[in-house]
Amino acid sequence: MFQPGLKGVTAVETKLSNINGEEGLLTYRGVPVQQLVENYSFEEVAHFLLHGELPTGEKWVAFNQSLKESRCLPDYMISILDNLPPELCLMDVLRTTISSFNTNNIGDNNKIALQLIAIFPSIIAYRYRKMSNLPIVKPDMKLNHIENFIYMLSGKRNELNAKILETYFILTMEHGLNASTFSARVTISTESDMVSAITSALGTMKGPLHGGAPSGVIDLLEEINTEDRICEVIHNKLKNKDRIMGFGHRIYKTTDPRAESLKNTIIKLNELPDWMSLALKTEQETIEILRKEKPNYKLYTNVEYYAAAIMKTLELDSTLFTAIFSASRIVGWCAHVIEQLNNNTIFRPNAQYVGE
Ligand SMILES: CC(C)(COP(=O)(O)OP(=O)(O)OC[C@H]1O[C@@H](n2cnc3c(N)ncnc32)[C@H](O)[C@@H]1OP(=O)(O)O)[C@@H](O)C(=O)NCCC(=O)NCCS
Structure with a gap:
């Protein structure tokens, strides 16, 4: 049966989130998002989505520390960010820079996911400030993920703005089989690699009917x-x-x-x-x-x-919007890529021939 846009077709099983569209309910791993927003930080919810548990003790310290340590841009990325044509929009820049991400010495997909989550804000802030002729702001390891993002973007610390942006990040980091997540899953289903899957997702996110x-x-x-x-x-x-x-x-x-x-x-x-x-x-x-x-x-x-x-x-420039959405949805993309690999079947639907 032909279903344009795969409307109503169930293509994967997931434990990550559930959407009840009639009642307007969204849960991550069984917990309503509103509850997560009220009680947990971005880092905790990201860990919950990626690993199925809220982090405590040593796991929490290690996860947090790795996220912080992975914020610095490697030299090759800085060189790409400095040399891409100025007329490229931030989503083009993000997609191109992320596709260059060298994962050779990182290890498994959980570690790659963590580094990707950490580096998105740094790429966005660097390029935004460069294009705006503002001095580059280096990451501050004392700040949490969102506080640091606000700081790198604006050059100022602002706890209230960070809290508001954190609400947005938690609410938007995962949302079932939306177009960009589907892209990521299709790419990884060929047994490609996580960076390629995230690059696909970024290309899909850019469109005005989705992240634009x-x-x-x-x-x-x-x-x-x-x-x-x-x-x-x-x-x-x-x-x-x-x-x-x-x-x-x-x-x-x-x-x-x-x-x-x-x-x-x-x-x-x-x-x-x-x-x-x-x-x-x-x-x-x-x-x-x-x-x-x-x-x-x-x-x-x-x-x-x-x-x-x-x-x-938050007085954020509109050129930043879709890139900021991507900096939150990267968590869901990575979690879906890992889930797809745990029980993989390559995506290969049929096309109905209607030609001569
Ligand atoms: C999000 C979206 C792509 C979902 O679309 P969908 O479920 O595939 O629905 P369809 O595109 O099949 O549209 C169904 C009908 O609703 C109409 N419709 C849907 N969204 C509409 C909108 N934002 N404005 C006007 N009409 C809309 C369509 O025109 C269509 O009506 P028609 O059959 O009389 O032409 C669509 O609602 C949209 O384009 N919204 C605006 C963009 C947006 O806000 N995107 C962010 C999504 S989180």
């Missing part, structure tokens, strides 16, 4: 600009058959729980930024319009809608 959506949300809100224009802009987009960025999801047929958590994170802040009121009003009116215009589909806000809000709260 938050920039589209900012464009949308900038186009709307004032609350009285919401209706007109959304109707025009639907008339032109444009997608409303940040709405709709293949699996969620109600509000994406990650969007809800991110929204609450921003609402809890002392001062609600101006554009947040616009985002909230736009969400409300757009859902009403979509309900009338596309009654056969349940279209609600997805994670990208409020990811854009988080990025704006």
Whole structure:
């Protein structure tokens, strides 16, 4: 049976996460993500996804230490980052630099995963600051993974911003067989290698229908600009058959729980930024319009809608959005690659011939 986009097809078994799209529930290894966000750090949840247990004692110290020690960029990567054409977007740069990652002396896939997780923020921050003509900031081993990322990007330590970004990282690090994770699993299923699988995933993540959506949300809100224009802009987009960025999801047929958590994170802040009121009003009116215009589909806000809000709260440049999403999803990609290898069958679906 032909299923465009493999809609509704179950292609793998996984113990990593479960999505209940009708009820809007997401669990990692059986634990609701909201519970993980409230009680654990990025490092702990990453360990939980990769190894199936929350780290304690010596394991925790070793995992944390290795993550910190793997932040420094090797010279060959710095040379690539310095020499890639300036017009390349950050996702192209990230994909190219990661594909050069030399794993020869690292060891097994668990160790490679850890180094990849550690190095993503360093690549992003280095290239971003270089392109912005800002002095490069070296990693600070005293800071945790997210605090260090904020520090390397902005040159300043900011615990509140790190906490907000950590919420985003935990909520987005894993999400079943999304397009980029599927890419990673397809590549590793040929018994290729982890770096190739992650490079595939990065290429897939770049697309506007997947990881590129938050920039589209900012464009949308900038186009709307004032609350009285919401209706007109959304109707025009639907008339032109444009997608409303940040709405709709293949699996969620109600509000994406990650969007809800991110929204609450921003609402809890002392001062609600101006554009947040616009985002909230736009969400409300757009859902009403979509309900009338596309009654056969349940279209609600997805994670990208409020990811854009988080990025704006943190005053992060929109050129960084998809790369930052990748720096969190790398955890899920690595966990899926390891899971695929533990019970591998090469992906090779059929194509239905419709030609002459
Ligand atoms: C995420 C997405 C690709 C999932 O799509 P999907 O489950 O494959 O659904 P389809 O593309 O088959 O769309 C089904 C119907 O809903 C409509 N639809 C889905 N998302 C829509 C959106 N954001 N705006 C307007 N219409 C949308 C489609 O036009 C289609 O209607 P039609 O049959 O009348 O043409 C889709 O919702 C989308 O493009 N969203 C915008 C991009 C985005 O926010 N991506 C981030 C995802 S986390």
